[in-house]
Amino acid sequence: xxxxxxxxxxxxxxxxxxxxxxxxxxxxxxxxxxxxxxxxxxxxxxxxxxxxxxxxxxxxxxxxxxxxxxxxxxxxxxxxxxxxxxxxxxxxxxxxxxxxxxxxxxxxxxxxxxxxxxxxxxxxxxxxxxxxxxxxxxxxxxxxxxxxxxxxxxxxxxxxxxxxxxxxxxxxxxxxxxxxxxxxxxxxxxxxxxxxxxxxxxxxxxxxxxxxxxxxxxxxxxxxxxxxxxxxxxxxxxxxxxxxxxxxxxxxxxxxxxxxxxxxxxxxxxxxxxxxxxxxxxxxxxxxxxxxxxxxxxxxxxxxxxxxxxxxxxxxxxxxxxxxxxxxxxxxxxxxxxxxxxxxxxxxxxxxxxxxxxxxxxxxxxxxxxxxxxxxxxxxxxxxxxxxxxxxxxxxxxxxxxxxxxxxxxxxxxxxxxxxxxxxxxxxxxxxxxxxxxxxxxxxxxxxxxxxxxxxxxxxxxxxx
Numbered sequence: 001x002x003x004x005x006x007x008x009x010x011x012x013x014x015x016x017x018x019x020x021x022x023x024x025x026x027x028x029x030x031x032x033x034x035x036x037x038x039x040x041x042x043x044x045x046x047x048x049x050x051x052x053x054x055x056x057x058x059x060x061x062x063x064x065x066x067x068x069x070x071x072x073x074x075x076x077x078x079x080x081x082x083x084x085x086x087x088x089x090x091x092x093x094x095x096x097x098x099x100x101x102x103x104x105x106x107x108x109x110x111x112x113x114x115x116x117x118x119x120x121x122x123x124x125x126x127x128x129x130x131x132x133x134x135x136x137x138x139x140x141x142x143x144x145x146x147x148x149x150x151x152x153x154x155x156x157x158x159x160x161x162x163x164x165x166x167x168x169x170x171x172x173x174x175x176x177x178x179x180x181x182x183x184x185x186x187x188x189x190x191x192x193x194x195x196x197x198x199x200x201x202x203x204x205x206x207x208x209x210x211x212x213x214x215x216x217x218x219x220x221x222x223x224x225x226x227x228x229x230x231x232x233x234x235x236x237x238x239x240x241x242x243x244x245x246x247x248x249x250x251x252x253x254x255x256x257x258x259x260x261x262x263x264x265x266x267x268x269x270x271x272x273x274x275x276x277x278x279x280x281x282x283x284x285x286x287x288x289x290x291x292x293x294x295x296x297x298x299x300x301x302x303x304x305x306x307x308x309x310x311x312x313x314x315x316x317x318x319x320x321x322x323x324x325x326x327x328x329x330x331x332x333x334x335x336x337x338x339x340x341x342x343x344x345x346x347x348x349x350x351x352x353x354x355x356x357x358x359x360x361x362x363x364x365x366x367x368x369x370x371x372x373x374x375x376x377x378x379x380x381x382x383x384x385x386x387x388x389x390x391x392x393x394x395x396x397x398x399x400x401x402x403x404x405x406x407x408x409x410x411x412x413x414x415x416x417x418x419x420x421x422x423x424x425x426x427x428x429x430x431x432x433x434x435x436x437x438x439x440x441x442x443x444x445x446x447x448x449x450x451x452x453x454x455x456x457x458x459x460x461x462x463x464x465x
Contacts, residue, residue, distance in 0.1 A: 008183040011174065012044045013051075019161060021169045027055040027127040031118055032081070034060070034073040034192040037133035039080065040180045041172055043189055045131070046084050058088040059121045059130070063095040063110050066195060073192050080190075089121050102315040107202070112314075115168070122167060129167045134159050137177040140227035141207050143234075150297060152277040157238045158231035176224065245278035254283065255325075261287050262327040265303050276300055287328055289317050302326055307407075308391060323411050329421070337388040337424055343377075343454060347386070351422065352460040354386055354436070359452040370437055371459055375444040377452040381429030386436075389420050395432035396442040406435065413438065426456065434458075 016022045030045060032038040045056055058081040062074045074090055081088035099109035118130040139158040146155035162169050172180070184191060200206045215223045253267030263283055268276050280296045298311050302321045309321040320327045339349050346355035359377035366374060393406035410420050426433040433444050436458040446453055 008040075008175065008179055009044060009047045012171065013048050015174045016048075016171050019171075021129075021162060021171050022052065022054070023128075024052045025054070026052075026129070027057070027125055029057050029059050029118060029122050029125060029127045029130045030086075031114070031130055031132045032058045032060050032077050033133075033194070034077045034080075035133075035194055035197075036184055036189075036191040037135055037138075037172065037177075037180055039189050039191040040184050041131065041133040042080065042084065042086075043187060044172075046086075055127075056086045057121065057125050057127065058086050059118050060088065060090050061114050061117050062090060062092040063113070064092055065095055065106070065110070069195060073194075076190075076192050089124075091117050093117070103312070104314065118168070129169045131169050131171055133172050134170045135172045135175045135177060135180060136228050137208070137224055139173055139231055140224040141204055141212070143227045143231045144211070145203060145207055152296065153234050153238050153241055153274060154277065154281060154296070156230065157234035158228075160235070241274055241278045242282075245275060245282050248275060249279065249282060254286075256286060259287050259289075259330050260328055262322065262325045265321075265324050265326060268300070268326070269303060283328065289313070289328070299326065337386065339386045341384045341386050341426075343380075343384075349386060349424070352424065352436075352458060354424065354426075354459075355457045356384070357455040359454055362446065362450055362453050371457060373434055373440050373456045374446055374453045375433060375440065375456060376446050376450045377454045378450070379428075379444050380433070380454060381431075383429050384433075385427045386424050387427060389423060389425055389435075393425065393432060395435070395439075398440040398442050398445055400442060406432065409435065409439065424458070 022028065028045065030038070030042055032042050042058065045054065048054065049056060058077065060074060060077040062070050064070055074092075078088050078090065093113045095106060095110045095113060098104075098113055099106050102109060102112075104112070118132075121127070122130050143156055143158040146158070149155070159170060159173065161171075161173050183189070196202070197205060200209055212223050248271065253264040255262045261283060263279065268279060271279065277296050277300070280299050295311075295313055299313075299319050302309055302311055302319060303326070305321050307321055307323050311319045313319060316330050318329050318331050320329060337349060339347060341347055341354065341356060343356050344358035346353065348354075363374065389406055389410075391407065394403045395406060395409075396402065397404055397409065406425070407420075410423075415423070423438065424436045426436060428444070431443065432441050434440050434456060436456075437460065
């Protein structure tokens with residue numbers, strides 16, 4: 001046997017020991033595509049399995065993007081796992097359908113589906129982590145691509161060796177592609193070549209096949225090593241910035257509301273740019289969103305756009321410029337409300353109950369409960385609708401003579417955008433009657449000429465007031 005195979009195996013064992021990525025006795029799910037990197041990772045884990053008393057499982061996802069080739073990869077990985085006596089879990093997904101549904105690129109959709117599946121298997125196996133086969137060349141390409149995209153410190157720190165909430169580890173980040181190829185050659189490890197890796201229409205392939213070789217030829221330096229060194233320095237800097245961000249996060253600048261939240265633009269802009277990036281990333285973390293660092297500058301760009309501007313980070317997370325705040329909203333969670341209502345009826349809609357009495361004579365006195373209002377029955381039209389707030393809505397607040405935009409009223413009342421979408425508005429023939437639980441429109445108030453009234457009642461079951 002060549003000395004060389006042991007080199008990568010020894011380096012691998014040393015690296016995982018030194019970094020604490022893996023502990024003896026761990027259960028690890030290996031993400032195996034069938035390509036050279038993941039097949040080498042599979043064999044490296046196989047080599048240390050006994051010494052480290054590891055429990056392994058293989059996870060393979062078939063994205064069904066390359067027809068027979070994808071199916072061939074699936075069968076190949078299953079055979080490889082079987083020959084090493086490691087249980088194998090496969091899943092087929094409709095990546096193109098998912099991409100269309102979520103308005104994501106094919107790559108992003110594939111990535112999301114992949115990590116969801118890995119996490120599913122990790123939980124099912126009660127495993128400590130999921131190992132992916134990213135290596136040093138992948139990291140260098142990521143750093144360069146992030147630099148070209150204008151990403152900040154987090155982006156320039158490249159691929160993290162460990163990614164928490166998802167418990168992902170990348171134990172091959174120390175290894176160069178050429179060492180992996182040498183090891184596969186020495187150990188006669190079979191692998192599958194992915195035809196889409198050859199296409200330079202993907203930015204990463206173009207960077208890998210054209211840009212980096214060109215840089216190496218013209219500078220005669222080891223570009224991959226230099227970019228990995230930059231990545232390590234930026235990773236350390238990122239850790240320092242994260243500590244500073246936590247210390248400088250003024251809680252009054254934040255409003256958190258479950259998986260949604262907002263931050264004051266003034267609080268952001270009072271900090272230097274490197275801290276602004278960190279604050280946005282920290283806010284994502286607080287609301288439990290996994291967001292790639294290169295999207296952060298798109299969010300920061302909203303600070304210079306007008307109210308109502310939006311960045312759609314994913315199907316489930318949008319960021320709005322809302323006057324002097326950036327609001328992080330999960331649009332799927334507050335469905336658009338539109339419910340026709342009639343006098344004398346009661347309705348249960350979403351998180352609240354709403355009722356309207358039939359016209360009754362005017363009561364002697366009115367209580368101060370903001371959930372109950374009385375309006376002039378004669379002023380109500382034929383078409384009554386309970387609906388969500390819309391941009392451009394206006395009303396004349398009770399006691400005032402001039403129109404006010406509902407969005408301005410919400411801002412004055414310090415109601416976060418997150419909540420605005422859940423506050424129902426009663427509309428009569430296209431005019432706002434009542435912002436439920438908040439303010440009546442002056443045009444529908446009771447006057448000395450009022451003959452009969454309608455009692456409106458709004459009872460939230462889980463709205464924040």
